[in-house]
Amino acid sequence: MSRLTATDRLRRLLAVIPWVSGRGEVPLDEIVERFDYPIDRLRRDLTEVVQFVGVYPHTPDMLIEVYLDEENERVRFELADYFTSPLRLSPEEALSLVSAGLGLLGSSVGQNSALERALNKVADRFDVELGDDIEVSLGGASAVTVEQAMTAAREHRCIEIEYHSLHRSTGTRRVVEPHNVFSQNGEWYLRGYCRLAEADRTFRLDRVLALEETGETFEGDAQGTTAVFAPDDDDLRVTLELSPDAAWVAEAFPVESVKETKRAITVTLAVSSTVWLERLLLQLGPSARLKDSTPVLPDSLRSDAAARVLARYQSS
Amino acid sequence: MATIDKLERQMSLLAALLHTEVALTATELHRRVEGYPEDKVAFRRAFERDKDDLRRLGIPISIESRETVDGPIDGYVIRETDYYLHDLGLDADETVALAMALRLIRLEGAEADDAIWKLGGAAFDDTAPAEIGAIAMGPAVTQLHQAIQRSLSVQFGYRGEDRIVEPWRLAFRRGHWYLSGHDVARDDARSFRLDRIDGSITLDLDRPATASRPPISAERQPWEFGSDDDETIRARVAIDASHADWARHQLGADAVVATGDDGSIEIELDVVNIVGFRNLVLGMLDAAEVLSPPELRADIVTWLQDQVA
Numbered sequence: 001m002s003r004l005t006a007t008d009r010l011r012r013l014l015a016v017i018p019w020v021s022g023r024g025e026v027p028l029d030e031i032v033e034r035f036d037y038p039i040d041r042l043r044r045d046l047t048e049v050v051q052f053v054g055v056y057p058h059t060p061d062m063l064i065e066v067y068l069d070e071e072n073e074r075v076r077f078e079l080a081d082y083f084t085s086p087l088r089l090s091p092e093e094a095l096s097l098v099s100a101g102l103g104l105l106g107s108s109v110g111q112n113s114a115l116e117r118a119l120n121k122v123a124d125r126f127d128v129e130l131g132d133d134i135e136v137s138l139g140g141a142s143a144v145t146v147e148q149a150m151t152a153a154r155e156h157r158c159i160e161i162e163y164h165s166l167h168r169s170t171g172t173r174r175v176v177e178p179h180n181v182f183s184q185n186g187e188w189y190l191r192g193y194c195r196l197a198e199a200d201r202t203f204r205l206d207r208v209l210a211l212e213e214t215g216e217t218f219e220g221d222a223q224g225t226t227a228v229f230a231p232d233d234d235d236l237r238v239t240l241e242l243s244p245d246a247a248w249v250a251e252a253f254p255v256e257s258v259k260e261t262k263r264a265i266t267v268t269l270a271v272s273s274t275v276w277l278e279r280l281l282l283q284l285g286p287s288a289r290l291k292d293s294t295p296v297l298p299d300s301l302r303s304d305a306a307a308r309v310l311a312r313y314q315s316s
Numbered sequence: 317m318a319t320i321d322k323l324e325r326q327m328s329l330l331a332a333l334l335h336t337e338v339a340l341t342a343t344e345l346h347r348r349v350e351g352y353p354e355d356k357v358a359f360r361r362a363f364e365r366d367k368d369d370l371r372r373l374g375i376p377i378s379i380e381s382r383e384t385v386d387g388p389i390d391g392y393v394i395r396e397t398d399y400y401l402h403d404l405g406l407d408a409d410e411t412v413a414l415a416m417a418l419r420l421i422r423l424e425g426a427e428a429d430d431a432i433w434k435l436g437g438a439a440f441d442d443t444a445p446a447e448i449g450a451i452a453m454g455p456a457v458t459q460l461h462q463a464i465q466r467s468l469s470v471q472f473g474y475r476g477e478d479r480i481v482e483p484w485r486l487a488f489r490r491g492h493w494y495l496s497g498h499d500v501a502r503d504d505a506r507s508f509r510l511d512r513i514d515g516s517i518t519l520d521l522d523r524p525a526t527a528s529r530p531p532i533s534a535e536r537q538p539w540e541f542g543s544d545d546d547e548t549i550r551a552r553v554a555i556d557a558s559h560a561d562w563a564r565h566q567l568g569a570d571a572v573v574a575t576g577d578d579g580s581i582e583i584e585l586d587v588v589n590i591v592g593f594r595n596l597v598l599g600m601l602d603a604a605e606v607l608s609p610p611e612l613r614a615d616i617v618t619w620l621q622d623q624v625a
Contacts, residue, residue, distance in 0.1 A: 006321070006322045006323040006326070007369060007372075007373070009323050010323055010326055010327065010369075010373070011373060011427075011429075011430055011433070012433060013323075013327065014330075014373075015430070015433035015434050015436075015437065016433075019436050019437065030439065033437075033439035034433075034436070034437030034438060034439050035433055035437045036429070045323070048321070049321055049323050049324045049327070050327070052320075052324055052350075053324055053327040053328050053331055054328065054331065055328070055331050055332050055335045055348070056332065056347075056348035056349075058350065081335075082330075082331050082334040082335045083331070083334075085399075085400035085401050086400075086401045086433070086434040086435075087373070087374060087375060087399060087400075087401060087434060088374075088398075088399065088400060088401045088402060088434075089401065089431055089434060090374045091458050091461075091462065092426060092453070092455075092458045093374075093426075093427075093428070093430060093431035093434075094431075095453070095457060095458055095461055096418075096423045096426045096428045096431060096453055097414055097417070097418070097428075097431050099421075099423065099451050099453065099457075099488065100414075100417040100418050100420075100421040100423060100428070100451065101413075101414060101417045103417075103421050103449060103451055103488070104416075104417045104420055104421055113413070114407070114409040114410045114412070114413035115410075115413035115414065115416075115417060117407075117410050118406055118410035118411065118413050118414045119414075121404050121405055121406055121410065122404060122414075125402055125404055127465055128461070128465075132485070132529075133461065133464045133465070133484075133485055133486065134461060134464075134485070134486045134487075135485065135486070135487045135488070136451065136487070136488040137487070137488065137489050138421075138449050138451075138488075150448070162561065164559075164561065164562040164565070171558065171559075171561050171562060180446075180448070181448055182447075182448045182449060183448060183449030183450075184449070184491070185490055185491040186489050186490030186491045186492075187490075207562070209561050209562065209565045275601070278601065279598060279599055279601055281623075282598045282601070282620070282623060283594070283595045283598045283599065285619055285622065285623060286622070300625065302623055303623060303624050303625040305601065306620045306621075306623035306624045307620075307624050308601070308602050309598070309601055309602045309620055310617065310620045310621065310624065311602070312602050312605050313605060313613070313616070313617050313620075
């Protein structure tokens with residue numbers, strides 16, 4: 001932990017003093033944990049600073065009294081009347097709580113969970129209409145799936161998932177050792193070791209059609225570092241020229257570069273399969289042109305895909 | 317005088333301002349709060365800095381005029397009702413749930429720790445998961461939310477033009493905040509990405525928002541978007557077994573009207589927006605086929621024929 005500035009310590013003390021006052025005697029360890037206050041700094045601040053804070057005329061009866069027990073392990077305050085309550089939450093802080101809470105709550109509204117009850121109380125006090133004037137989505141997957149995947153990752157439990165890979169256009173069942181769950185660009189992902197692919201894979205949770213624990217556990221550091229979804233270097237890279245009505249593509253997918261002129265938007269993005277690209281091109285039609293790709297794709301990619309789909313209509 | 321820690325001096329200033337009934341003048345504070353330099357100019361400089369520091373933490377220092385023998389003079393005070401936290405009535409498990417949410421979701425550009433400390437803090441053991449997502453906060457979110465709460469129009473620059481918007485709703489999606497509202501000049505509903513707003517946002521106190529907020533549209537699928545007078549068409553689509561599970565998952569089991577022996581299905585949908593419908597169908601490439609009505613089938617066929625070289 002880096003050195004705390006005077007302001008960092010003030011922010012903490014204004015919350016610590018009321019919390020301790022409302023509780024009598026409190027172990028220092030608990031303050032350290034709850035308020036992220038390094039123990040040595042805390043001890044010194046209590047005995048060298050807080051002890052001397054008081055109001056005019058600074059007679060002993062006007063100072064905050066700090067009582068540490070003999071082992072220097074527990075503390076209580078007296079005469080801290082003016083610090084009996086913490087500073088109110090600012091509108092920014094209330095909105096921050098609401099945003100993080102709504103993001104995590106996802107679609108599991110109506111379950112009367114502790115988080116949902118807490119959010120309703122904050123929202124009431126700050127006149128926020130949850131979901132009506134503010135909504136937060138960290139991904140399209142159901143909150144149940146996200147929660148199940150997170151639990152499995154935390155407890156090192158293997159899961160079997162039925163996964164619809166849009167890249168391959170098929171559904172598969174596979175056993176995964178889940179490492180972590182994260183949200184990026186508005187979608188929930190699960191990163192883990194896939195026993196079918198025999199390699200680490202990233203799965204979009206909204207494409208997990210079914211998820212169940214296999215009963216097996218796995219070894220390893222489930223926590224890991226937060227995996228950030230990054231395209232592999234050997235992924236296919238394509239450059240598309242988009243007309244303004246297809247500008248949403250630049251926002252919907254993690255694009256690597258965007259060039260915008262009055263008449264067209266040029267984006268470069270990594271794609272993990274040609275099926276995915278075919279689908280996007282057919283959907284966008286005249287609004288998108290495949291300008292370039294590495295490795296080079298046949299010029300007829302779009303045309304062949306269109307013909308393949310058309311064949312289905314002509315045969316029936 | 318031995319140097320008194322800045323922290324001690326600022327806490328004493330805060331205590332003095334909270335402990336007084338009447339606003340205290342700078343001169344009185346100089347006398348009452350320990351730790352300031354004797355020299356008046358040096359005191360004033362330190363005092364102004366302390367005030368700024370406290371205000372930056374959101375501490376509401378009011379300036380109130382007071383009658384003195386020398387005439388009215390500005391004094392400083394912190395009113396308890398402005399300072400003290402309103403009891404939110406949170407149960408212990410509810411505070412922990414909020415703290416957990418803040419631990420899992422990083423709020424960029426916001427000091428979220430303070431909010432949890434004010435609620436009494438929370439302790440986690442080492443098995444608690446690390447960060448799983450991030451939301452960019454910032455003054456624009458708070459400002460626009462205030463405008464929504466107070467039903468006020470806002471003005472801001474967007475894509476090189478000045479806009480006047482009656483704000484309806486803030487939504488965080490696909491990693492960005494969006495404001496939806498009524499664009500006054502265009503007399504139509506519009507959506508704005510907050511990080512694309514140029515410069516500052518002004519709340520227009522003289523212009524109450526009058527356009528009524530439409531009901532939430534989050535549940536609508538892309539093919540359901542449209543205005544009230546758009547026609548709704550019932551469409552039937554055949555989907556191969558390879559995509560049947562996915563389609564059932566996306567569209568709901570109710571949409572399925574027939575199931576074939578090979579696992580293929582047929583679904584029916586109410587379509588308002590043809591582009592949204594086309595994207596759904598083409599998303600499945602040759603695993604899906606529009607069966608009826610003829611005009612939707614023809615739309616897909618023409619769309620595809622235009623793309624065959």
